[in-house]
Amino acid sequence: MSQTDAEARSIGEAVELLRRGEVVAFPTETVYGLGADARQARAVREVFAIKGRPATNPLICHVADMESARRYATSWPEEARRLAMRFWPGALTIVLPKHPAIVAEATAGLETVGLRVPDHPLALALLRAFDGPVAAPSANPSNRISPTTAEHVRQQLGERVKLILDGGACRVGLESTVLDLSGERPRLLRPGGISREQIEAEIGPIEWSVKGDADGPQRSPGQMPVHYAPLTPTYRFEHDLREQVLAQAQSHDAVVLLSPAEETPGTEAAVHWMSDDPGRYAQQLYAMLMKLDRLGPHAIYIEMPPDQPRWLAVRDRLMRAGRDWQRR
Ligand code: TXA
Ligand code: MG
Numbered sequence: 001m002s003q004t005d006a007e008a009r010s011i012g013e014a015v016e017l018l019r020r021g022e023v024v025a026f027p028t029e030t031v032y033g034l035g036a037d038a039r040q041a042r043a044v045r046e047v048f049a050i051k052g053r054p055a056t057n058p059l060i061c062h063v064a065d066m067e068s069a070r071r072y073a074t075s076w077p078e079e080a081r082r083l084a085m086r087f088w089p090g091a092l093t094i095v096l097p098k099h100p101a102i103v104a105e106a107t108a109g110l111e112t113v114g115l116r117v118p119d120h121p122l123a124l125a126l127l128r129a130f131d132g133p134v135a136a137p138s139a140n141p142s143n144r145i146s147p148t149t150a151e152h153v154r155q156q157l158g159e160r161v162k163l164i165l166d167g168g169a170c171r172v173g174l175e176s177t178v179l180d181l182s183g184e185r186p187r188l189l190r191p192g193g194i195s196r197e198q199i200e201a202e203i204g205p206i207e208w209s210v211k212g213d214a215d216g217p218q219r220s221p222g223q224m225p226v227h228y229a230p231l232t233p234t235y236r237f238e239h240d241l242r243e244q245v246l247a248q249a250q251s252h253d254a255v256v257l258l259s260p261a262e263e264t265p266g267t268e269a270a271v272h273w274m275s276d277d278p279g280r281y282a283q284q285l286y287a288m289l290m291k292l293d294r295l296g297p298h299a300i301y302i303e304m305p306p307d308q309p310r311w312l313a314v315r316d317r318l319m320r321a322g323r324d325w326q327r328r
Contacts, residue, residue: 003125011122014163015129023047025139025153026126027167028118030091030176030193031146031286032153033062033136034161035126038072044105044135050160053142058108059135060093060116060176064127069115072099072133079203080181086202089119091172091193095180106135112182122167138175139164145228145293145321148173148286155290173283174313179206191313193282228286230293234300234322245301245325255297257288270297278310285314289321301325 003011014024021043023036034050036043038061048055063069066084070076073096080094098113107113118124127134138146139153139161147153150166177192179199188196188208200206237245242258249256249269256271272288275281292300302318305311 007122007125010163010165011125011129014126014165017163018043018130018132018134021046022162023050025150025157025161025164026123026136027120027150027165027170028062028123029089029120029170030118030172030174031148031170032139032150032164033118033123033134034139034153034157035062035134035136037130038102038106038133038135041103041105044103047135047137048105050157051137051140051142053137055105056108057137058110058114059106059137060114060178061102061106061133061135062116062118062123062127063133064124064131065117068127068133069094069117072102072113072115073097074099077181079186082202083179083199084117087194087198088117089124090117091119091174091176092116092199093176093178095178095182095189097182102133102135112180114178116176120167120171122165126165143229145230145286145289146175148283152287152290169283169287171283172279173286174317177313191316193313195310196312197309228317228321230289230300230321232293232297232300234302235325235328236302236304236318236322237325238304239306241325242303245303249299249301252298254299254301255292255295257292257300257302274305276305278305278314281305282314285317
């Protein structure tokens with residue numbers, strides 16, 4: 001392991017804080033997490049308090065490797081083994097029946113637990129040294145933009161977090177895929193860093209209830225309609241409405257986020273181009289939203305990328321980042 005002395009020291013400090021039941025922010029390859037020992041109820045409650053997160057929304061438990069993950073699930077189906085072998089460390093959270101060592105607070109009283117081995121050297125060093133499950137949601141106030149740099153954590157949570165491990169900008173930039181393996185059939189609860197196609201290539205067809213079936217039981221609160229949202233009024237629109245939106249944006253001194261980059265529109269509005277590569281787009285999305293929010297425009301208008309499987313996770317987040325422009 002190539003760790004600097006400074007890194008080793010801050011990891012030591014983070015482990016000490018976690019053991020004492022305190023909260024620590026740390027980088028993962030997806031977004032920054034706000035972590036606590038998943039075996040200490042008081043510590044986990046502090047995470048909910050700092051985020052202002054509803055107690056009904058369960059946290060993901062992070063562990064160092066597959067062996068540790070198995071310790072905190074009471075069953076370990078063949079699909080879990082295959083997916084863990086293939087995608088861990090990585091942006092996939094697997095929901096399985098929960099071991100009693102994980103406190104009920106961490107899983108919002110559910111009998112299941114979401115487990116993930118993050119693919120980030122600092123996170124892995126922390127989890128190995130701590131040698132226990134770290135319950136961690138994204139390190140942002142509830143419903144706001146997930147942080148992809150240590151600075152974003154500081155801006156959003158600041159004083160409330162004693163220690164923020166700085167691992168630079170997150171490589172994936174969107175949260176992990178959440179897959180429920182606790183039921184009859186594998187079920188996608190949240191699209192994310194690992195695509196549905198990648199999962200299906202390993203274990204065959206999986207189910208997905210599109211756009212958080214509002215009437216059904218709330219399986220995964222990441223499916224709620226407004227989440228990942230800037231403070232600025234934000235609207236999304238499909239590509240074919242570009243001209244109309246630009247005409248309005250112009251008269252409102254607004255910021256428009258277009259994607260993927262194509263012809264340059266003639267407009268006075270501040271236009272920011274996003275990448276036409278879904279991975280690159282994902283990596284930059286939250287940082288861009290944070291930046292636009294701080295610029296303080298009247299509104300942010302976001303053009304949706306094409307409705308294609310490779311854009312699934314990005315479109316999912318954009319659906320929740322703002323309202324439909326046509327229904328404004
Ligand atoms: O990439 C990520 O997943 C990041 C990093 C820090 O690992 N974490 C993250 O956590 O996005 P959070 O709390 O913002 O989102 C966790 C999602 C929520 O939608 C939650 O409802 C779902 O995972 N989840 C967690 N445990 C679950 C469970 N037992 N059953 C169903 N859904 C669960
Ligand atoms: Mg979150």
